Amino acid sequence: EAQVTQNPRYLITVTGKKLTVTCSQNMNHEYMSWYRQDPGLGLRQIYYSMNVEVTDKGDVPEGYKVSRKEKRNFPLILESPSPNQTSLYFCAIRGVRGEQFFGPGTRLTVL
């Protein structure tokens, strides 16, 4: 079964302090993506990757970076976090049938 892991699960940080949220999968799927979930706004895609070294912006990419150096991992990087990036973040993979599987989430608070 497809499994997506994220770390850390919870993070409290301060404005401007660079952080990375890791995402890894166990199924060698090509498509990976990041979403954020906010009350009243629902889930929105931040970035996605079609394969190694192939990444592109989703609907809300401002303030985020990603990299895809190997198929298994897709880290989300916040170079200079701000309070409006306080959110619940999910990494997702897309299986061969198109079904998407989500990680357990990372709850980020930026003070």
Next chain:
Amino acid sequence: KQEVTQIPAALSVPEGENLVLNCSFTDSAIYNLQWFRQDPGKGLTSLLLIQSSQREQTSGRLNASLDKSSGRSTLYIAASQPGDSATYLCAADRGSTLGRLYFGRGTQLTVWP
């Protein structure tokens, strides 16, 4: 851009009732329609995937249908149980942005004993 709407936003029912959750989308050129369950503070659990060539999928007490022409999907839950209490999300992709899911705001379901 794909817009996805879920009605009702919240639903509270006694145990044993059969339920219908509604999802509508604006762009009928979808590839997949997927239903998820989310428990408070937890991640998303995939319930059912309906591919564009399919009209419905079933898993246990759950049945999801898809009508692309009308831009609607429904999730039917038979004989609801308190353990079904959660938020149910539907998500549609869009043919031109394959892989990106557009989510509805969800239906918060409470099933009381």
